[in-house]
Amino acid sequence: MSAPIDKPPSSCKVMLSKNVANHLLSEVHEGLKTLEKSPHLVGLLANNDPAALTYAQMTQKTCEDNGFKYTMRQVSRDDIEQAILNANTDNNVDGIIVYYPIFGTRQDQYLQQIVDMTKDVEGLSHRYIFNMYQNIRFLDGEAKRQKSILPCTPLANIKILEYLNIYNTILPYGNRLFGHTICVVNRSEVVGRPLAALLANDGACVYSVDITGVQKFTRGEGLQKRTHEVVDLEGKTLKDVVPHCDVVITGVPSDKYKFDTSLLREGAVCVNFSSEKNFPHEVRDKASLFVPSIGKVTIVVLLRNLLRLIQNKRMDDVKPAEATERPGTLEASS
Numbered sequence: 642m643s644a645p646i647d648k649p650p651s652s653c654k655v656m657l658s659k660n661v662a663n664h665l666l667s668e669v670h671e672g673l674k675t676l677e678k679s680p681h682l683v684g685l686l687a688n689n690d691p692a693a694l695t696y697a698q699m700t701q702k703t704c705e706d707n708g709f710k711y712t713m714r715q716v717s718r719d720d721i722e723q724a725i726l727n728a729n730t731d732n733n734v735d736g737i738i739v740y741y742p743i744f745g746t747r748q749d750q751y752l753q754q755i756v757d758m759t760k761d762v763e764g765l766s767h768r769y770i771f772n773m774y775q776n777i778r779f780l781d782g783e784a785k786r787q788k789s790i791l792p793c794t795p796l797a798n799i800k801i802l803e804y805l806n807i808y809n810t811i812l813p814y815g816n817r818l819f820g821h822t823i824c825v826v827n828r829s830e831v832v833g834r835p836l837a838a839l840l841a842n843d844g845a846c847v848y849s850v851d852i853t854g855v856q857k858f859t860r861g862e863g864l865q866k867r868t869h870e871v872v873d874l875e876g877k878t879l880k881d882v883v884p885h886c887d888v889v890i891t892g893v894p895s896d897k898y899k900f901d902t903s904l905l906r907e908g909a910v911c912v913n914f915s916s917e918k919n920f921p922h923e924v925r926d927k928a929s930l931f932v933p934s935i936g937k938v939t940i941v942v943l944l945r946n947l948l949r950l951i952q953n954k955r956m957d958d959v960k961p962a963e964a965t966e967r968p969g970t971l972e973a974s975s
């Protein structure tokens with residue numbers, strides 16, 4: 642009988658998102674101490690998506706374990722508009738999350754826009770999205786007291802890269818990804834495209850890959866631009882860009898999809914935000930760090946956004962109007 646050939650142990654460190662989540666939770670607990678009463682988050686569920694229900698239940702548990710109040714309201718999709726309007730005017734509600742997809746059409750974007758901006762924990766209101774793409778970090782211009790709200794899943798990915806020290810804190814805020822080349826596989830409007838923009842705004846060169854093709858997001862040579870620019874890389878595919886990347890982030894919503902790890906640069910950092918396992922087990926033979934899922938971080942970011950909304954509301958004696966159009970600054974972190 643021949644002895645089994647042992648593979649050398651993998652040098653890849655697998656980082657579970659709960660480590661990052663716990664780190665962020667301590668920040669959330671500090672914020673909570675400054676409030677008189679528990680923040681109240683309302684989750685509106687108007688679809689039969691099991692992923693949305695799981696996500697809602699996980700959010701409820703995290704809220705209850707950490708001093709937040711969470712109420713799930715299940716409504717039919719015909720009643721969702723009225724349910725949002727009721728939560729908007731209810732003084733006992735601090736934050737609202739509506740689980741999507743509901744109609745799966747532009748009606749979903751309509752619903753996103755009727756959530757009161759001061760209760761929009763997901764940062765889906767037009768003004769927040771505009772600020773994000775334009776790299777405007779505050780709602781009150783030069784006063785810089787009210788931070789704009791960033792979308793939860795893109796921000797969760799950023800918090801993970803910060804935790805993994807991909808962000809270089811010796812560099813000034815806004816430039817801390819300078820020198821990194823990052824591939825994001827998914828260009829949806831809710832996660833992939835905003836994520837590519839945020840990473841590029843922080844100084845990275847980002848290849849954004851979708852089934853429609855590859856785009857490159859950068860702030861130009863030597864980070865000359867204030868916000869990112871995008872170019873279509875016609876004819877290029879994942880295979881052309883991945884070998885250049887030191888970070889690869891995947892979000893393909895299919896259990897059939899497996900990332901071809903032979904393309905990875907040795908020692909790349911790999912993060913998967915899809916609820917499916919996009920990386921096969923062999924990723925451990927190539928990657929230096931691997932984060933298999935990020936859901937727990939997303940939920941803590943949601944709570945952090947809720948605290949931020951409450952802090953912004955407190956400062957509302959300073960009127961935030963007209964601040965949106967002013968050029969942003971690069972001096973504050975996400």
Ligand SMILES: NC(=O)C1=CN([C@@H]2O[C@H](COP(=O)(O)OP(=O)(O)OC[C@H]3O[C@@H](n4cnc5c(N)ncnc54)[C@H](O)[C@@H]3O)[C@@H](O)[C@H]2O)C=CC1
Nearest residue numbers: 794827828829832850851852892894914915916935936939
């Ligand atoms: N962990 C978390 O906190 C969250 C996880 N998710 C998960 O992330 C995944 C994606 O969510 P969404 O962006 O909302 O989904 P989506 O369905 O809106 O977008 C998926 C995108 O991936 C692209 N895509 C599909 N196959 C591809 C391929 N082979 N190569 C490159 N691109 C491909 C699609 O064209 C589309 O642009 C889902 O699994 C979802 O459950 C979503 C939100 C939060």
Ligand SMILES: Nc1nc(=O)c2c([nH]1)NC[C@@H]1CN(c3ccc(C(=O)N[C@@H](CCC(=O)O)C(=O)O)cc3)C=[N+]21
Nearest residue numbers: 692693696699739740741742763916934935936937939
């Ligand atoms: N407005 C809105 N925002 C969302 O962010 C949103 C939504 N609607 N609709 C539903 C999808 C789905 N989604 C997930 C979030 C976390 C995990 C997650 O936490 N996954 C665990 C594993 C899941 C498990 O334990 O089964 C993890 O990453 O560790 C999954 C899926 C957010 N969504």
